Amino acid sequence: MKSRRPTQADVARRAGVSTAIVSRVLNPEGKGTVRVSPETEARVLRAIAELGYVPNPIARKLASGRARLLGVFSFESIFPLAQRDFYFPFLLGIEQGAEANAFDLLLFTSATAQGSRSIFRDGVNTLQLADGSVLLGRKPPKDELARLAEMGYPFVCLGRREVDGAEVSYIAADYAGATAEIVRHLYDLGHRTIALVAGAERDESSIDREAGYLRAMEAADLGRSAVVLRRRPDETSESDVRGLRAAGTTAVLLETDDHAHRFLDIAGAVGLSVPAEMSFAVLGDPLNPATEAPQWTSFHIPREEMGRASIEALIALIDSEAYAPYQTTLPCQFRPGDSTVPAPGPREEGP
Amino acid sequence: MKSRRPTQADVARRAGVSTAIVSRVLNPEGKGTVRVSPETEARVLRAIAELGYVPNPIARKLASGRARLLGVFSFESIFPLAQRDFYFPFLLGIEQGAEANAFDLLLFTSATAQGSRSIFRDGVNTLQLADGSVLLGRKPPKDELARLAEMGYPFVCLGRREVDGAEVSYIAADYAGATAEIVRHLYDLGHRTIALVAGAERDESSIDREAGYLRAMEAADLGRSAVVLRRRPDETSESDVRGLRAAGTTAVLLETDDHAHRFLDIAGAVGLSVPAEMSFAVLGDPLNPATEAPQWTSFHIPREEMGRASIEALIALIDSEAYAPYQTTLPCQFRPGDSTVPAPGPREEGP
DNA sequence: CTGAAAGCGCTTACAG
DNA sequence: CTGAAAGCGCTTACAG
Numbered sequence: 001m002k003s004r005r006p007t008q009a010d011v012a013r014r015a016g017v018s019t020a021i022v023s024r025v026l027n028p029e030g031k032g033t034v035r036v037s038p039e040t041e042a043r044v045l046r047a048i049a050e051l052g053y054v055p056n057p058i059a060r061k062l063a064s065g066r067a068r069l070l071g072v073f074s075f076e077s078i079f080p081l082a083q084r085d086f087y088f089p090f091l092l093g094i095e096q097g098a099e100a101n102a103f104d105l106l107l108f109t110s111a112t113a114q115g116s117r118s119i120f121r122d123g124v125n126t127l128q129l130a131d132g133s134v135l136l137g138r139k140p141p142k143d144e145l146a147r148l149a150e151m152g153y154p155f156v157c158l159g160r161r162e163v164d165g166a167e168v169s170y171i172a173a174d175y176a177g178a179t180a181e182i183v184r185h186l187y188d189l190g191h192r193t194i195a196l197v198a199g200a201e202r203d204e205s206s207i208d209r210e211a212g213y214l215r216a217m218e219a220a221d222l223g224r225s226a227v228v229l230r231r232r233p234d235e236t237s238e239s240d241v242r243g244l245r246a247a248g249t250t251a252v253l254l255e256t257d258d259h260a261h262r263f264l265d266i267a268g269a270v271g272l273s274v275p276a277e278m279s280f281a282v283l284g285d286p287l288n289p290a291t292e293a294p295q296w297t298s299f300h301i302p303r304e305e306m307g308r309a310s311i312e313a314l315i316a317l318i319d320s321e322a323y324a325p326y327q328t329t330l331p332c333q334f335r336p337g338d339s340t341v342p343a344p345g346p347r348e349e350g351p
Numbered sequence: 352m353k354s355r356r357p358t359q360a361d362v363a364r365r366a367g368v369s370t371a372i373v374s375r376v377l378n379p380e381g382k383g384t385v386r387v388s389p390e391t392e393a394r395v396l397r398a399i400a401e402l403g404y405v406p407n408p409i410a411r412k413l414a415s416g417r418a419r420l421l422g423v424f425s426f427e428s429i430f431p432l433a434q435r436d437f438y439f440p441f442l443l444g445i446e447q448g449a450e451a452n453a454f455d456l457l458l459f460t461s462a463t464a465q466g467s468r469s470i471f472r473d474g475v476n477t478l479q480l481a482d483g484s485v486l487l488g489r490k491p492p493k494d495e496l497a498r499l500a501e502m503g504y505p506f507v508c509l510g511r512r513e514v515d516g517a518e519v520s521y522i523a524a525d526y527a528g529a530t531a532e533i534v535r536h537l538y539d540l541g542h543r544t545i546a547l548v549a550g551a552e553r554d555e556s557s558i559d560r561e562a563g564y565l566r567a568m569e570a571a572d573l574g575r576s577a578v579v580l581r582r583r584p585d586e587t588s589e590s591d592v593r594g595l596r597a598a599g600t601t602a603v604l605l606e607t608d609d610h611a612h613r614f615l616d617i618a619g620a621v622g623l624s625v626p627a628e629m630s631f632a633v634l635g636d637p638l639n640p641a642t643e644a645p646q647w648t649s650f651h652i653p654r655e656e657m658g659r660a661s662i663e664a665l666i667a668l669i670d671s672e673a674y675a676p677y678q679t680t681l682p683c684q685f686r687p688g689d690s691t692v693p694a695p696g697p698r699e700e701g702p
Numbered sequence: 703c704t705g706a707a708a709g710c711g712c713t714t715a716c717a718g
Numbered sequence: 719c720t721g722a723a724a725g726c727g728c729t730t731a732c733a734g
Contacts, residue, residue, distance in 0.1 A: 005479060007727055018705045023729055037703060052502065054479040058413045059727035062710050066729095069457075077446060088439070095428065098460040104480070107456035109449040110419065124405050129412070129455070151356075358711055369721045374713055388719060410711030413726050 006051040015040075015047035022048075026055060061129065070098055070314060071130030073108045075117050075137030085287045086303075087136065090158055093307020094134060100308075101315055106130045119144045125153060132318045134158060134310045139203060154317040156310045156326065160204040167325040169317060171310045175205050175283065176212030178299040178332035182253060182281045183216035185297070185336065190343035191251040191279065195227040195244050197236065197263070198255040209255060209283050233258035241266045244278070250343045251279040257286040260296060279340040284332075295337035302330050357402040366391075366398035373399075377406060421449055421665060422481030424459045426468050426488030436638045437654075438487065441509055444658020445485060451659075452666055457481045470495045476504060483669045485509060485661045490554060505668040507661045507677065511555040518676040520668060522660045526556050526634065527563030529650040529683035533604060533632045534567035536648070536687065541694035542602040542630065546578040546595050548587065548614070549606040560606060560634050584609035592617045595629070601694045602630040608637035611647060630691040635683075646688035653681050 012019045017040060024036050025044045036044075047053070061067035072094060074087075098105050108117075108126060118141070119127055125148065127133045132154030135145075142163050148155055149166035160172035186194050196213045198206050210228055217226040227247065229240060236259065244252060254260045260282050267274045274280065281297040313326040363370045368391060375387050376395045387395075398404070412418050423445060425438075449456050457480060459468075469492070470478055476499065478484045483505030486496075493514050499506055500517035511523035537545050547564045549557050561579060568577040578598070580591060587610065595603060605611045611633050618625045625631065632648040664677040 009727080019728075020705065020707095020730080021703090024704095027729080035703065040703080052476055052479075054476060056413075056727055057480050058409060058418055059710090060729080062407075062409045062413050062712085062726090063728040063730080064710085072458075077443075092428075095458070095460050098458075103460065105458035105460050106420075107423075107446070107449075107458060109446050110453040110455045124408060126408065128408050360711080370712080371714080371721065371723095372719090375720095378713080386719065391719080407711050410726090411713080413728085414711075414713040416713090416726070 005056075006053045008053070008055065010051055011044065011047045011053045014051060015043045017044060058129075061131075066318075067129065067131055068103050069106045069130045070103045070311065071106045071108055071127050071133030073117075073119065073127060073133050073135050073137075075135075075140050085285075089303035090136060090307040093304040093309075094311055095307075096304075097308040097311025101311065103311075103315070108133075119148060125151065127153060127155070132156070132314045134307075134314060139201070152323065154314060156314045156317065158306055158310055160208065160327075160329070162204060169313060169326040170328075171306045171313060172208075172327070172329045173205075173301045173303075173306065174329045174331050175208035176215065178334065179209045179212030179253065179283055180216035180219075181334050182283070182297065182299065183213060183220065185334070186251045186279065186281070186340060186343075187216075187220050187222075189251075189279070189340060192222060192343070193225050193247065193249045194222065194251045194253065195229065195247075195249045196253045196255075197229045197231060197240075197259055199259070200230050200232045200235070202230075206255065209253075213253060231259075233262040236262050236266065238266050238270050241270055241272060245270075245272060249278065251281075251340065253281055253283055255283050257282050257284075257296075260286065275339050275341045277344055279343070281337075281340055295335075295339075297337035297340040298335050300333040300335055302332065305330055356407075357404045359404070359406065361402055362395065362398045362404045365402060366394045368395060418480075418482055419454050420457050420481045421454045421662065422457045422459055422478050422484030424468075424470065424478060424484050424486050426486075426491050436636075440654035441487060441658040444655040444660075445662055446658075447655075448659040448662025452662065454482075454662070454666070459484075470499060476502065478504060478506070483507075483665045485658075485665060490552075503674065505665060507665045507668065509657055509661055511559065511678075511680070513555060520664060520677040521679075522657045522664060523559075523678070523680045524556075524652045524654075524657065525680045525682050526559035527566065529685065530560045530563030530604065530634055531567035531570075532685050533634070533648065533650065534564060534571065536685070537602045537630060537632070537691060538567075538571050538573075540602075540630070540691060543573060543694070544576050544598065544600045545573065545602045545604065546580065546598075546600045547604045547606075548580045548582060548591075548610055550610070551581050551583045551586070553581075557606065560604075564604060582610075584613040587613050587617065589617050589621050592621055592623060596621075596623060600629065602632075602691065604632055604634055606634050608633050608635075608647075611637065626690050626692045628695055630694075632688075632691055646686075646690075648688040648691040649686050651684040651686055653683065656681055 008019045008022050011022050015022070021036055021040060022044055025041050057067045057069060094105065106129060119125060135155055135157045140157065140161065145161060145163045145168055146166050149163065149168060155169065157168060157170040160170050161168045183194060194217065196210065198210060214226055217223050227249070231240065233256065241263070252263065254263055260280065263280060264274060267278070272278055284298065285301050286296050286298055309328055309330065313328065317326060359370045359373050362373050366373070372387055372391060373395055376392050445456065459477060470476060486506055486508045491508065491512065496512060496514045496519055497517045500514065500519060506520065508519060508521040511521050512519045534545060545568065547561065549561060565577055568574050582591065584607065592614070603614065605614055611631065614631060615625060618629070623629055635649065636652050637647055637649055660679055660681065664679065668677060
């Protein structure tokens, strides 16, 4: 199987020109604005076709620093069956973006250091083969992002990322705005005591949701009654729900659908009627909505669009001379459902 | 941002040795089994540490000839939302295989020629960037496969592919065996008139299912009653189902779950009680099983395993000197369900 | 418009 | 055990 692939030199020989000409035919927009005569170009093109020549991206990258290769790196497995619905839209958007710009994608699957993935291996930035990379994954190690930024490697994170001492590019979803919108929706339904149950992880997306919640509560003059419970779904307890009810809570925001499932279970156990006595909403796309239940109030995260935008930002980053981080936040779409109903009983308005 | 990184030459200079020595210290298991004296090695190591030297992976790949890049090409979009459940397991397996063998994956997303994807663009094999490629897609153009084989490019198809004049490597699922197993299952339930409704496309996987069906029918001495209806799901008509019933058919094999949904609709329309009067089974993984219905009798296609196997085969192919196609057929797992029940009424056995 | 040549940063026979 | 040198396949000033 070791049939030697034709090189630029083979093409040049066949076309009766130098390799410089072949390179210029291949890179018309290259530096120097050099021109090749139409006849010569035609000869080169024919030689390329006859030999089936394809430029070697490795050599290209070494010589020019460009490879027309965009990396996709995930700190977790890229195709985890369990998170299929989470990753797939991102990848679809990334694929569309790459295809639209005639880039190929490089999936860094070899970057495994004893189990967990890491960008640097023996100090080597494994992403370097690609001109730049999109970074996926819920919790990227901040120190690796910082190193990447420090060495000037172009990358874009999917999801807002704050890194000390570095301006990181990202495409984020507007969790804060979408969460605030849900609070307003509940307010309009008459709810005045609205709680937030968020995950134990205080990552950026969770911080944004909390910020949106607090902002909207304050805007509605409900700031004093704001309650944030930070719990893993399985940590949420019956006493949590009892406590909320005792405090007069009539609506609760649940960060994930795991939280929602857990909440429904507990509500059933403590005899709380949902949503009649307590409305609830999920702060994102319910990936595994309860099939038997009516639709939950939630919002749509534009993952596909985010994937596409990440590629556009990455290409802009690669092409730009001076470094300026691209930080884009895309709106989420509010999706009203049956899990939020008008607040029960007499309203207790402020004095 | 362009602070020049130290190169091997910088290290060599500082350590007072040649670059060859530095390379050997870095690649102890490289070819040639050359040794470096401990003192020299220590000096090199110190220089590396002092300079913060990190080898350039691009240069490494170019010099060594080992790109460790495996291509993934799909004739359709790789991440089609509609076919998520179909492709995802393949990709998961491919990712696992690549990771296990320390290869990166190259997704050919730039290979678009006016809408549809094609391996050859302007006569050029675009896959050449990768050491070899896995080919996905339901109906790969046979002429492109033939050309690929002819030029000696290493590739493995996911799914059996027969190409005139070429021995193509593939990892297939044993549709024939699994279909035969379902026929036997029905036979054991007392069914004697069993029909097959397959798609209009006579591609390899469909041919295999039909072959398994016919083989099992003959083995059960039911060959004379074998009936194969070739229909697109939406072409299947009420008269088809009435005809089957009139012929005494008590069980029907449906190639896809689309066929199954259509069959159930028609059965309802013509007043056929399913599965009481007519059992049915799906010849593969029901991707969109009717949620309200009980589980259908079917079999599991080992897509994840197939993905992994395709990478192993591909690497073997790349490493092999002489060409020999890898053709592996993996067993499917029979999955009994509630859609197959004992045959109704008096059995009509042969004379 | 075209070519000869240097260079990208490594690896690897080939000589000492 | 070590070094000088060729080469991997390109791009890109620099001269014509």
